[in-house]
Amino acid sequence: MKKNYRILSLLLVLFLMAGIMTGCVKKTDDAQTSGQPTGSGSTTASTTATGNLKPGEGSKKIGIIMGGSKDDYGFNYAFAQLADQVQKELGIEAVIKENVPTTSDFEGVCEELISQGCKIIFPSQFGYLEYAHNVAQRHPDVAFYSFPITDYNGGNFSTIHGNAHEPWYINGALAAMYSKTGKVGFIGSLPIPDVIVSVDAFTLGAQSINPKIQVSAVFTGSWADTGLQTTATNQLLDSGCDVIAPFQDSVKTVIEICASRGAHAFGCNADAYSLDPKTWLSACITDWSGYIPYIKAAIDGKYENVNLSGGFKEHFITNAKYGDTVTPDMVTKLTEIRKKIESGDIYVFQGPVYDQSGAVMFKDGYRPTIQEINLVNKLVKGVTGKLN
Amino acid sequence: MRDLTTVLACMISAGTPILYALIGDLIGERAGIISLSVEGSMLCGACIGFGTAVATHNMLFAVLSGALAGGLIGFCQAFLTIDRKSNMMASGFVLMFFAMGLTAFYGRSLLNISIGGANSAGLGKIAIPVLSKIPVLGTALFTQDILTYISYLLPLIVYFFIYKTKYGLILCSVGERPEVTLAYGYNPRLIQYGAVIMAGVLAGIGGVQMSVIYTMGWANNMVNGRGFIATALVILCSWKPQRAYLAAYLFGLAQALQIFLQVHSVPVSMYITLMLPYLLTLVALGFISSSKKPTMPEKLKIVI
Amino acid sequence: MKTKTAAAKQPSDAGRSVALGSFFDSTPFRALICFVAPVTIFGLLLASEGKSVFETYKTIYFSIFGSVYGIGEVVIRATYLILTSIAAILPARVGLANAGGEGQMAMGAVGTAVVGSTIFSRLVTPVGIPMMLLAGMFFGALWAGIGIYCYMRLGMNETLTTILMNYISTFIIAMLLFGVLRDPKGWNYPQTVQIAKQLRFNMYFGTRMNVGIFIAIAMAFFVWFVINKTKAGFVIRTIGGNQNAARFAGINVKKVQALVFLAAGAVAGLAGAIMIVGVEGRMRTGAGETMGFMGFLAAGMVKNSPVLAILSAFLIGALNVAGNSMEIKTGLPAASIQILIMLVLLTIMTVGGKKKS
Structure with missing residues (x-):
């Protein structure tokens, strides 16, 4: 044990030394900031230094923080595409941080991104909200566009929200056109609001084509347990479903199994058409073109606090490319529905909407607000x- | 009737990777070493096996590379616990996290790849001529892939090896009394090495089965505790290979029920159904441990 | 040849050339190996993926030592790791292995979050915070209690039981967070109600650093003191040394083991409580993930010495934090820092002091 103690302490010293050697330049800055008596002191210092700049002004980098891996053909993949798009259209660098838990660890990651020059931050998960808000207050020169719609927004903290229920409604309609058995499967992860809204909108969409359609929803309790996804897909197909809509981070498994069993599958939050064009139907994906102008404005120093919320019309959200087997007929029909949603003729959650027990959720003719829907x-x- | 087939088929396919890891770990534990590292072996096997399958479209290469990767992790475990006398549990954890990091690092390019044309590569399901015609059981049990069929035989092979051959006796003697092994003129250390590497190899094959055949894809940390469950299940089958079927398919059944109960709207909380595999393993473990005196290898008694 | 086991190797070691042998066995050399080997191997891995090795290491060091904030992040991780490693160390001293720090910490956290927003929400700071910490310890011990009950009454292997219970605890917590504990004002997302403001630790230097680290370090020294300097500690050491001897000496081994295991659960629960009172303020799914497992490893790294665990906790915590910035700078997956952490651990296991067989 004695020996281990010495080894360890020496090891630590070595790490420290190496750190000091490589980090000596920055070390001196440090001495200055840590010279401040309290934390608030250093914060105000940074505030006054950058007080004249609007949030996000002159940003050379945007930071995107996601809860999973960016190659998942799912929610995070969509954010990776934002990064591509920003790089292509605005010519600024996008820095991605993956696998950040939805805990206060976010603050550390966020500070790190800001210290590396990111002036615009996209936190992708609801769980980051509170912590993103904390960081935003410390860094008034950084523009935040945080995802779900809440009452946190103010100052340099904007909230954005795409109406996922609109594409999911169209997905539902498409599923109903495809399903010969009248049964459709939905594989959810955890019953968070996004998932609940999606499965509800999906069902309403399907019912708009075939009022008797049944949607069988199961939950796997995790975002990427592919083993459980396999079991779920197989069982749903066995129970008579012939179209599967997963709400998972990694949908490859579901698509592969549907392909091998001759069923059809949707994707989730990302365009995975290329995986299997014959099995693929569509997916709800974020349309970043609606957000780019806001990012551009922020970089140009015209940041304004916004509480963005919209769907097809505002170019915040859209449907992914339809699969090869979707006939032109169906496409025409779906485009029609989409146009109606854009014009407001169809409002996805327009009453009457009944819950499973038959009780009224939204009464006849009522159009719930986005907050109510969420x-x-x-x-x-x-x-x-x-x-539950 | 169709429901029964479904549940059985899901049970088999979910249980097969576990069965491999379980049998592997059982061999290791017979030699007196617990390999929690089977989790890591499975991960490596899954990742590398999938990569090879994508690159070569050859089942044999996929299995071999997966087995090799799993075996390497097994070798590390053997080296640490046998030669360096480190804590078996701790080294198992370390190797698991190591495998997790390594597969995330190198498996990144595999995340988006679909295996495409699986059936042409010998990965598809083969129906056994006569047996597959049996109602219910036929489709569930005898319309499977080649690795599943091998897994049917695996516990039997290991059973004969342990109870009917000289080498099996020697393997067990290492776990009971290494002095005896020495007296017979065999090197207990080498045998332990072999057993632990074998555990890694089999777990690696289990991983290949999981990524290439069962889920047809690679995802980060896709094994998700199945290796740990396999280790727990070794105790459940009291170190007897013939009980491995029961133990592994118990887990498979639990996972099949996870979804089955939800599809059929059984009024049980979703979270209860989701924790079923762990809960069932735990309950079964308690049942076995309290009802019978387990026939634990002597050497393990010191560790456990 | 055949008989060359690890034990039989000792004499041949002694027979080696003294000067050379003593250098290769010496501590500085081993420490050097522990540093050089992982860094080299990881560097090779980085190079194989076409990343700049020097840049990556620079990033790692900057993120740890480059700013007060980085140091603060390390301190926060180290707080949990010290406590969860103690949760593994205590049972190890009486011949048990507690791999359930993860679940115990999570349960402690969820319990703290609940009492902090309900029955304790009106307490003033000097009473409230100790009560919160005690509550966390209580819930952690409760979860550990199930594990030790399974071991004592049902004869189940405690390591595997606690590992399985980690998984179960995540689902129980999910059930609670999506169900009864869901914050009604939380936009329907799975999180508990925020605990009362006066029950939170202050944070210093503009980072998330708080007094939790002092509690953790004090706990480490306290455990060391109890084990090495008190009568109870003597009993623990006796059991750890030889259970049969302890039994002959009239010690109720099972009772002591159970108590120590409960204490371990309480310490892990304390980590959860500090997490809630310190940085989180409310419980969410995934809070404190992997800290329990890492704590178990931190304990294994120092061969179960509570004071040394402080060092290993800081080491693992620092590398953990470095992983984040490494990913941001180089685009490598964050999990790859685990390769470096585990390489360090593997080398320590390989070249570290040999245990007597």
């Missing part, structure tokens, strides 16, 4: 499965 905590009529 607070939906029940499955609509026509879904089998449960949320």
Whole structure:
């Protein structure tokens, strides 16, 4: 044990020494900041130094923080595409940080991104919200565009939200056109609001084509347990479903199995058409073109606090490319629905909407607000499965 | 009836990777070493096996490379626990995290790749001529892939090896009384090495089965604790290979039920169904441990 | 040849050339190996992926030592790691292995978050914070209690039981967070209600650093003191040395083991409580993930000495933090820092002091 002690302490010393050697330049800055008596002191110092700049002004980098891996053909993949798009259209660098838990660890990651020059930050998960807000208050020169719609926004902290229910409604319609058995499977991860809204909108969309359609929803409790996804897909197909809509981070497995069993599958939050064009139907994906102008404005020093929320019309969200087997007929029909949604003729959650027990969720003719839709905590009529 | 087939088929396919890891770990534990590193072996096997399958479209190469990768992790475990006398549990954890990092590092380019044309590469399902016609069981049990068929035989092979051959006896003697092994003129250390590497190799093949055949894809940390479960299940089958079927398919059944209960709207909390595999393993472990005196290898008694 | 086991190797070692042998066995050389080997191997891996090795290492060091904030992040991780490693060390001293620090910490955290927003929410700071920490310890011990009950009454292997219980605890917590504990004002997302403001630690230097680290270090020294300097510690050491001897000496081994295991659970729960009271303020799914496992490894690294665990906790914590910036700078997956951490551990296991067989 004695020996181990010495080894360890020496090891630490070595690490420290190496650190000091490589980091001596920055060390001196440090001495200055840590010379400040309290934390608030150093914060105000940075505030005054950059007080004249608007949030995000002159940013050379944007930071994107995601909860999973960017190659997942899912939610995070969409954010990786934002990075590509920003690089292509605005010519600025996008820095991606993956696998950040939705805990206060976010603050550390965010500070790190800011210290590396990111002036615009996109936190992708709801769980980051509170911590992103904390960081935003410390760094008034950094523009934040945080994802779900909440009442946190103010100052340099904007919230953005794409109406995922609109593409999911179209997905539902497409599923109903495809399903010969009248049964459609939905593989959710965890019953967070995004998932609940999606499965509800999906069902409503399907019912708009075939009122008797049944949506069978199961939850796997994790975002990427491919083993469980396999079991779920197989069982849903065995129980008579012929179209599967996964709400998972990694949908490759579901698509592969559907391909091998001759069923069709949707994607989730990313265009995975190339995986298997014959099995692929479509997916709800974020349309970044609606957001780019805001990023551009922020870089040009015209940042304004926004509470963005919109769907097809505002170019915040869209449907991925339809699969090869989707006939032109179907495409025409779907485009029609899309146009109606854009013009407001179709409002996805327009009442009457009933929950599973048959009780009224939204009364006849009522158009719930986005906030109300996001607070939906029940499955609509026509879904089998449960949320707890 | 169709439901039964479904559950059985899912049970088999979910249980097969576990069965490989379980049998592997059982061999290791018979020699007195617990390999928590089977988790790491499975991960490496899954990642590298999938990579090879994508690159070569050859099942044999995929299995061999996966087995090799798993075996390497097994070798590290053997070296650390046998030669360096480090804590078996700790080294198992370290190797698991090591494998996790390594596969995330090198498996990145595999994340988006689909295996495409699986059936042409000998990965597809083969129906056994007569047996597959049996109602219910036929489709579930005898319309499977080649690795599953091998896994059917694996516990039997190991059973004969352990109980009917001289080498099996020697393997067990290492776990019970290494002095006896020495007296017979064999080197207990080498045998332990062999057993632990074998554990890694089999777990690696389990990993290949999982990524290439079962889920048809590679995802980060896709093994997700199945190696640990396999280790726990070794105790459940009281170190007897013939009980491995029971133990592994118990887990498979639990996972099949996870979804089955949800599809059929059984009024059980979703979270209870999700924790079923772990819960069932735990309950079964308690049941076995309390009802019978387990026939634990002597050497393990010191560790456990 | 055949008989060359590890034990039989000792004499041949002694027979080696004294000067050379003593150098290769000497501590500085081993420490050097522990530093050079992982760094070299990891460097090779980086090079094989076409990343600049020097740049990557520079990033790693900058992120740890480059700013007060970085140091603060390390300190926060080290706080949890010290406590979870103690949770592994204590049972190891009486011949048990607790791999359930993960679940115990999470349970402690969830318990703290609940009492902090309900029954304790009106307490003033000097009473409230100790009560919160105690609550965390209570819930951690409760979860450990199930594990030790399984071991004592049902004869189940405690390591595997606690590992399985880690998985179960994540689902129980998910069930609670999506169900009864869900914050009604939390936009329907899975999180508990925020704990009362006066029950939070202050944070210093503009970082997330708080007094939790002092509690953790004090706990490490306290455990060291109890084990080495008190009568209870003597009992623990006796059991750790030889259980049969302890039994003959009239010690109720099982009772002591159970108590020590509960204490370990309490310490892990304390880590959870500090997490909630310190940086989190409310419980979310995934809070404190992998800290329990890493703590177990930190304990294994120092052969179960509570004071040394402080060092290993800082080492693992620092590398953990470095992983984040490494990913941001070089685009490597964050999990790859685990390769470096584990390489360090593997080398320490390989060249570290040999245990007597």
